[in-house]
Every structure is written in structure tokens, then in C-alpha cells.
Amino acid sequence: MRYFGLRNSVNVLTFKFRNHDKEHYECPICGYRGPFLDKVTYNGIRKHARCPNCSALERHRLQFLVLQEVLGKKETAHLRMLHVAPEAFFRDFFSQRFDQYETADLKMKGADHIVDLQHLPFSDNTYDFVFASHVLEHIPDDRKAISEIRRILRPNGMAVLPVPIYSEKTVEFSEPDPNEFGHVRAPGLDYFDRYQPYFSKVERFDSGSQPEKYQVFVYQEDCRPSKTENLALTSMPCRKLTDVVPVCYV
Ligand SMILES: [Zn+2]
Numbered sequence: 676m677r678y679f680g681l682r683n684s685v686n687v688l689t690f691k692f693r694n695h696d697k698e699h700y701e702c703p704i705c706g707y708r709g710p711f712l713d714k715v716t717y718n719g720i721r722k723h724a725r726c727p728n729c730s731a732l733e734r735h736r737l738q739f740l741v742l743q744e745v746l747g748k749k750e751t752a753h754l755r756m757l758h759v760a761p762e763a764f765f766r767d768f769f770s771q772r773f774d775q776y777e778t779a780d781l782k783m784k785g786a787d788h789i790v791d792l793q794h795l796p797f798s799d800n801t802y803d804f805v806f807a808s809h810v811l812e813h814i815p816d817d818r819k820a821i822s823e824i825r826r827i828l829r830p831n832g833m834a835v836l837p838v839p840i841y842s843e844k845t846v847e848f849s850e851p852d853p854n855e856f857g858h859v860r861a862p863g864l865d866y867f868d869r870y871q872p873y874f875s876k877v878e879r880f881d882s883g884s885q886p887e888k889y890q891v892f893v894y895q896e897d898c899r900p901s902k903t904e905n906l907a908l909t910s911m912p913c914r915k916l917t918d919v920v921p922v923c924y925v
Pocket residue numbers: 702703704705706707726727728729730731
């Protein structure tokens with residue numbers, strides 16, 4: 676398991692906030708260079724979050740850089756891919772790389788497959804690559820979903836399954852939290868341990884391993900107390916938070 680400098684402490688996870696207002700960034704997804712837009716959230720403003728050209732956020736830029744690294748030198752054209760909860764700005768990248776590119780979602784119009792990840796309607800060994808970002812925090816029986824993703828993967832298959840990171844330890848909610856996008860848990864850095872029983876190897880790539888020009892950090896400026904008791908754990912001082920992209924190998 677590689678951590679790329681990520682250490683198991685919330686304190687060292689964070690960095691002093693610096694004023695980047697006059698700085699320009701680069702979007703690795705669309706190639707845009709210039710200032711990024713702030714994002715207004717329900718409890719504050721996230722600085723330099725959105726690419727004004729393709730709308731990608733911090734996490735998407737990090738994911739894209741990691742995808743380029745792990746898929747970069749692989750010959751993937753003959754492989755079959757399932758893109759869960761498909762983000763528009765990743766479709767070109769994936770469909771150019773995988774001749775057999777399919778999308779899936781619980782309810783998204785236009786997806787190739789309408790599926791519940793806890794009960795996938797696919798045979799064992801169907802796909803070579805599964806990408807599902809910010810999905811598992813919505814799923815009550817997430818371990819069943821992880822085992823289902825593993826079940827449909829072929830030998831030598833790979834899954835990239837990022838979730839939002841709130842703290843060091845994962846907190847399970849008693850019910851979906853309407854103030855937090857209906858999430859049923861706030862994943863912590865320990866969340867990716869849940870993948871390990873199902874995969875031979877889980878690599879973790881963190882935002883600290885990427886160049887600053889891509890602005891892959893989340894600047895946590897929403898320092899006011901959260902609207903929900905579930906997320907009291909995130910009411911930390913203003914800081915720059917690390918994100919993690921886990922890459923799981925069959
Ligand atoms: Zn962009």
C-alpha cells in the first residue's frame with residue numbers, strides 16, 4: 676500500500692491556508708489555464724474549486740491525474756469498462772481509452788444500465804475496469820456493493836472507488852443525512868481499509884503527491900458549525916484538506 680506522504684493524523688493532513696487569490700491554475704482535464712472559480716456551499720465558500728471551462732472540481736482533477744498515471748501506459752482499448760454515476764467531463768477520456776465503455780447509475784437518464792450497486796445484474800468476470808466516484812457514501816450496505824464490484828471484475832481487473840474524506844475515522848449515520856447530500860456515512864481516512872478484504876492490493880494516491888498548479892486540494896473555508904450534528908466532526912479551523920484516490924487491484 677502506498678500513501679505518497681499521507682500520514683495517519685488529521686493534524687498533518689492539513690496545511691496552512693495560503694492566499695492563492697492572484698494565482699492561476701491549470702486544469703489537467705480540459706487544459707484550461709487561469710483562475711479557478713470559488714464554489715458556494717451550504718455552509719461556506721470553497722476557494723478555487725471549479726474549472727470555469729469544464730466545471731471539474733478539485734477531486735475530479737486529482738482523480739484524472741491518478742487515472743492518467745495508473746492507466747497511462749496500459750493498453751486498454753480491448754478492455755471493457757463500467758463508469759458508475761458517470762461524470763460528463765470523464766466520458767471522452769474513458770470512451771477513447773475503452774472500446775467497450777458502458778455507464779451505469781441508480782436513476783440517471785441516459786445511462787446504459789440502471790443498477791443498484793448492492794445487487795448488480797451482471798455475471799461474474801464481466802468488466803476489466805470500474806470507476807465509481809463519491810458513490811459508496813450513499814449506499815447503506817457498502818460492503819455488499821464493494822463485493823459486487825469485485826465480483827463483476829475480471830482477473831487483472833481494477834476499480835477506482837473514491838469517497839469524500841471528512842476526518843480520520845469513518846462515522847456511520849443512523850439514516851441518510853439530507854444536509855449532506857443524503858450520505859449515510861462520513862468516510863474517514865480509514866474507510867479504504869474496507870476494500871482490502873476484496874482486493875489483492877489497494878493503492879492510495881493523495882492530493883499531496885500532485886503539483887500545486889492543478890489545485891487538487893479542498894480549501895476548507897466553511898468553518899462555521901455544520902447544519903447537521905452528523906458533521907460536527909468537520910467543524911475544524913480553515914485549512915487545506917487532503918483527498919485520496921484509492922486504486923483497487925483484483
Ligand atoms: Zn477544466
